[in-house]
Amino acid sequence: MVGLLAALAFWTSGPRQPLLAEGERPNVVIIFADDLGYGDLGAYGHPTIRTPHLDRMAAEGQRWTSFYSQAPVCSPSRAALLTGRIHLRSGMFGRRQGVFFQDSHHGLPDGEITLAEALGDLGYATGIVGKWHLGHQPEYRPMRHGFDSWFGIPYSNDMDWQVPPGGEARRAAMFSPSIDYWHVPLMRDDVELERPADQTTITRRYAAEAVRFIREHRDAPFFLYVPHTMPHVPLFRSEAFADRSAAGRYGDVIEEIDWSVGQILDTLREEGLGERTLVIFSSDNGPWLSYRQHGGSAGPLRQGKGTTWEGGMRVPGIFWWPETIEPGVIREIGATTDLFTTIVPLAGGTVPDDRPLDGVDLSPVLFGTGPSLRDSMAFYRMGELYAYRRGPYKVHLVTQGRYGIGTERTEHDPPLLFHLGHDPGERYDLSAVRPDVVEDLLDAVESHRSGMTVAEPLFDVRGER
């Protein structure tokens, strides 16, 4: 009967409206890889990594080619995704520290409204399977931010090192990793399940937990957030994927994530939930290039993780919702910051009006009813605005590599100017030939800055608590 109503809704409203009966809300699954680069999937042009499940997801849905994470590193990127706000507003940045560590004191402030809270208030079952990284002290964990359940790790898999200090030994450990080098706990809700987490099986266990969550909540609208631990170094994968990829250990890890995406999509199909579920795949930032073959690829884009070049923040963005999302390749601008503002209305809610939000509603593009409402992107590093994009043009006020690659900080006056349509690799500075565009962009930068509220940075306090 639901099927019939859905079909009626489909035919009476045209193919570009959600295939749901009146009042029915879609399930939402967000799969969020860690340090996966723009060029790491088959559908995005990787020559050797095999990602048939993600490629199929992209072919059946929308593959966005100008989709951004809000930050070039982990914690701020996740804060923006879950709140719809640039991380400066929530204090999710530092002047000395880029992310939370195992001895950080703070976490995402209680006053922030996460997507899990917003959807929970609308009657959704909410679960997180994966890495949190927005504060691991009890008062900041997922259960305090709207999630009913959690299976995963509290911060990055390379934290709480047990191997000797000293650059070379640590670096060698990263390339020949053993799970006991990192004293990372695996949590179920607020209980520590194992420590160190057995990272070898973590992707496989995340897949199993995600499948179980979907089956358990098949009759309720649900929100499942799957922030993978991989492919952040150290790289681990289960036996079934070891030494299988032509792209080596990194390829093994991506292929296991791809398999796990297949598990989730297959489960949705088997449960008859495909047409009632929006699934999104993205990454928290670009590839960690300094780990060489253990890091990913930004494809044609410049630089990687930690930087405000395109390779640091432009990531895969795949949207899947059979019979509802208009399949295609989308070249308009979108960002992880837009997920909150897109999903809450789809769930029948309204976004908070007591605070500034930075996300837009991507529905017009998803459902083929109009152009993207986003035409700009702000690129922050350590709480400082380094670059700004509007339309095809991007200015760099400051450039700086990271992790040992071109790390000198350079301020540019006039700023560097690139046309990302003609030159996605940011190779050909146009500032001398298009000073008019530079001026326009600088005006836009000023306007952006004047609207930005900046909270006290919360990453910098570390040590004994």
Next chain:
Amino acid sequence: MVGLLAALAFWTSGPRQPLLAEGERPNVVIIFADDLGYGDLGAYGHPTIRTPHLDRMAAEGQRWTSFYSQAPVCSPSRAALLTGRIHLRSGMFGRRQGVFFQDSHHGLPDGEITLAEALGDLGYATGIVGKWHLGHQPEYRPMRHGFDSWFGIPYSNDMDWQVPPGGEARRAAMFSPSIDYWHVPLMRDDVELERPADQTTITRRYAAEAVRFIREHRDAPFFLYVPHTMPHVPLFRSEAFADRSAAGRYGDVIEEIDWSVGQILDTLREEGLGERTLVIFSSDNGPWLSYRQHGGSAGPLRQGKGTTWEGGMRVPGIFWWPETIEPGVIREIGATTDLFTTIVPLAGGTVPDDRPLDGVDLSPVLFGTGPSLRDSMAFYRMGELYAYRRGPYKVHLVTQGRYGIGTERTEHDPPLLFHLGHDPGERYDLSAVRPDVVEDLLDAVESHRSGMTVAEPLFDVRGER
């Protein structure tokens, strides 16, 4: 009736044999772009260039991710494609000149057997629509090498310059091109139709000629070779494609080529020839990076045209033959040199046994019956072996950029060693950690060299004849 026989042949022999009746031979269309880079198509990951027809062709057929042109520049690459032989064997190289020019004396030797000759001998109608570049003197033109008809230009579209000499003026002319800057003739068979060729409409006219050729020969087996003039600089496109692409003028040009591919595939479908025609799309070498936004992109690969880095010779390779070619993404090695040796047997012939051939038969991969017979690739520049690949490993004996980009020539002893599966961008030299692999590869290099016959180089003689 043919359809019924074809269906019987299909079902009795399994889905992996050509869908043709006994004795029926497939038509063959080879579309060969000029200077189109590995990363320039949507299906190969370009973020802004739209290539829906090539993307569909790739989705319906095989998209090869390790497919090579035999040379990093034009004339030798075309010689290898048409003869199945590395160009050194036919003298299609020079020690001082990389290609033929408008004042070159020589051309492809009469003794070479081209694919057009081989297929003509088997009763095929043969046509070339596009750029020849294997000798423009009357005795070397396409009509002397097995083609029944020719519509196109004899050498590159940037030759016979009419603009003042001097680097900057010439370079400026390239970025603001006008057709009368280059005194390039447009030929029909052996007759000069116009001079300078109106390059603005050349892609559109190539499409029309290709469509006409297919319709005229719909009842005969035919071989159509479409070596485009574009996207070699200077870039021209017709009104309908001007200023249409988000990727600028280069994008316009690629999108017009994509449209023309659509014209060819649509014509085959309309004429009911889709299931009887093998269509191949590739490029003669990598992108000409020194022309900045007027050059293409090698995507994740290093360097471009003129070099023996991957970006110079790895190119898109798309094979389409509905109901016969096993669709998929192919990560095995293939090369344009293999087209001769693949196609002649499909047409019912046998390849010449009176000369060494370098191509292999790609049929096992195309029809899903076995692995690729090619496991190596030799990278020559100006007749000198610079690099050699076997399996995933590649050694560089000599490296050198080109066209003003890192042009210093560097001999490497030991050679540089890269694992192209783990590191398609050739960033991480493994020679120090895998001397055993270097040794193996050097043995393979010696074995390759000992089998290589080298003719007198024919590009170097230029000037008054």
